Amino acid sequence: MDPYNPYQPQSVPRPSDDAKLPAPLTSQPPPEVVVMPPAPASNPTKKWLFITVGIISALLVAGVIVLVVYAYVSNTPNYMLNAAVNNLAKSSGVAADFSFDTVEDSKTSSVKGDFLAYTDPADKQKGAFILGVGQNDTQVGATVRLFSDALYVQPSGLENISRLSKSLGGEEFTLSNAALDALKKLDAQWYSLTSEDAQQLSGEGETSIVKDTITPNDIQTLQRLYAEHPFMVVEQQFGDEKVNNTQSMHLKLGVSAEKLVEYYVAVKTANIKSLNITEQDIADIKKDDTINKTKFEVWISRDNKTFQQTKVLNTDSPDTATFTFKPDRVATQQQSVQKPDGAKSISELINSLFSIFLTSETEQPPTTTTASPAI
Numbered sequence: 120m121d122p123y124n125p126y127q128p129q130s131v132p133r134p135s136d137d138a139k140l141p142a143p144l145t146s147q148p149p150p151e152v153v154v155m156p157p158a159p160a161s162n163p164t165k166k167w168l169f170i171t172v173g174i175i176s177a178l179l180v181a182g183v184i185v186l187v188v189y190a191y192v193s194n195t196p197n198y199m200l201n202a203a204v205n206n207l208a209k210s211s212g213v214a215a216d217f218s219f220d221t222v223e224d225s226k227t228s229s230v231k232g233d234f235l236a237y238t239d240p241a242d243k244q245k246g247a248f249i250l251g252v253g254q255n256d257t258q259v260g261a262t263v264r265l266f267s268d269a270l271y272v273q274p275s276g277l278e279n280i281s282r283l284s285k286s287l288g289g290e291e292f293t294l295s296n297a298a299l300d301a302l303k304k305l306d307a308q309w310y311s312l313t314s315e316d317a318q319q320l321s322g323e324g325e326t327s328i329v330k331d332t333i334t335p336n337d338i339q340t341l342q343r344l345y346a347e348h349p350f351m352v353v354e355q356q357f358g359d360e361k362v363n364n365t366q367s368m369h370l371k372l373g374v375s376a377e378k379l380v381e382y383y384v385a386v387k388t389a390n391i392k393s394l395n396i397t398e399q400d401i402a403d404i405k406k407d408d409t410i411n412k413t414k415f416e417v418w419i420s421r422d423n424k425t426f427q428q429t430k431v432l433n434t435d436s437p438d439t440a441t442f443t444f445k446p447d448r449v450a451t452q453q454q455s456v457q458k459p460d461g462a463k464s465i466s467e468l469i470n471s472l473f474s475i476f477l478t479s480e481t482e483q484p485p486t487t488t489t490a491s492p493a494i
Contacts, residue, residue, distance in 0.1 A: 196353040199368050200417070201346070202424040208342040210425075212237025212449035215442040222437040230286050232258075233445075237453040245456040251275075257282040264456050269313045271459050274468070277302040298475045309459040310468045337391050344385045350378035351415070360418060362427040362443070367418040376410045409433070 207213065214235040221228050232252040239245040244267050251260035253276075260275040278299045294302075357369040383404060387396040404410070416430040431440040 196356050196368065196370050199419045199421075199424060200351060200353060200370065200372070201349065203417070203419045203426050204345065204349075204351070205342060206423070206425050208338055210446075210449070211240070212453055214445045214448035214452075216445060217440065217442045220439050220441070228286065230257075230283075235448055235452060237449050239456040240453060241455065247456045253279065253283045253286060257286045259283050264459065266456075266458060269311050271309050271311050271462050272465065272468070273306075273309045273459070275306050277305055277472075294475075298478075301471070301475050305468060305471060308468075309462040310465045311462040312465040316465055337393050340389055340391055341386065344382060344389065348378055348382040348385055350375050350382050352378075354414075359421070362418045363420075363445075365420045365422060365427055367420050367427045370417050370419065372415040372417060374410050374413055376404070376407075379410060380404055 212235070214233070216231070216233045218232075219230045230252065231254055232250070234248065234250045236248045237246060239247075246265045248263040248265065249260070250263075251258055253259055257279055258276045259280050262273045262275070264271045278294075280302070281294060352373050352375050353370055354373045355371040357371070359366055360369050361367065380401060383396055383401050386394060387401070412434045414432045414434060416432070417426060418428040419425070420427050425446065426444055428444065429442045431442075
């Protein structure tokens with residue numbers, strides 16, 4: 120030991136044999152070592168791609184939801200009914216086969232027929248209507264051409280009117296040969312009906328609801344008002360059926376008297392020139408108890424949402440009327456509508472019919488053939 124050195128080594132005591140090092144606590148897990156990775160470099164392209172994919176995914180999900188909602192809503196009975204009514208109003212024509220079935224003393228009588236109605240392809244103010252009631256030797260028909268100032272009628276098959284009467288549940292009456300010949304001559308003639316003629320025929324103190332030819336603008340107004348006051352009410356949905364080889368929704372409809380009154384009031388307020396709805400007309404609807412008894416069954420195509428078939432019923436009667444629509448006939452038979460030459464007044468037709476039936480001698484009519492309606 121150097122007495123002049125201030126830094127003398129110190130002796131370190133030696134631990135005794137009894138001293139022990141502290142032992143780790145084995146009841147607790149050792150602490151985890153967390154290694155932080157370096158922050159990645161910014162990649163704007165990848166961030167834009169992620170955002171775009173997210174937006175597209177959100178749009179796809181939203182689109183699927185919209186499609187699911189639309190598929191549900193567009194197949195509900197009320198939507199299908201309103202769509203079919205709108206499509207019918209917008210169509211350029213309608214054609215159908217129909218059947219009137221009457222029941223009396225447990226015996227059913229059926230009268231079948233068909234009709235075709237369309238507008239002129241070049242002028243929506245002109246139209247045509249062809250009607251045939253009965254078949255073969257019981258068929259009576261008429262062709263009607265409509266214009267803004269008049270309509271023209273050409274009857275057909277008038278000599279079959281007696282047999283048609285019997286097929287409708289009435290009695291078959293006999294006509295003389297002279298009467299039958301006179302009826303045949305009426306078939307070849309056109310007759311005109313103007314608004315003045317209609318006023319005279321309806322009576323001096325009476326007015327007709329339809330004053331003039333309904334225009335396309337009138338139809339659009341009526342369609343819009345129906346959308347605001349729909350008086351056809353879905354009462355029941357049946358299972359789907361095939362009509363015209365088309366999968367169709369089958370519904371039972373009723374008429375809401377309250378909504379029908381609201382619709383008539385709205386039409387009256389709209390002041391449609393071709394219609395003449397009065398307060399008395401509205402009062403008559405309010406008193407008519409047959410409205411709630413009138414029912415309809417309709418078949419609406421799920422594909423194009425058009426009427427395929429309609430059946431009219433009354434809860435107090437077993438009689439029915441069924442219309443099966445044939446849209447292909449409109450496409451194949453629609454044509455230009457022209458005024459016929461040499462038309463006589465409708466009053467001449469009416470007077471001739473009265474004269475024939477009042478003066479005819481009673482004898483069995485010979486067998487006749489059907490005169491088909493012609494445009």
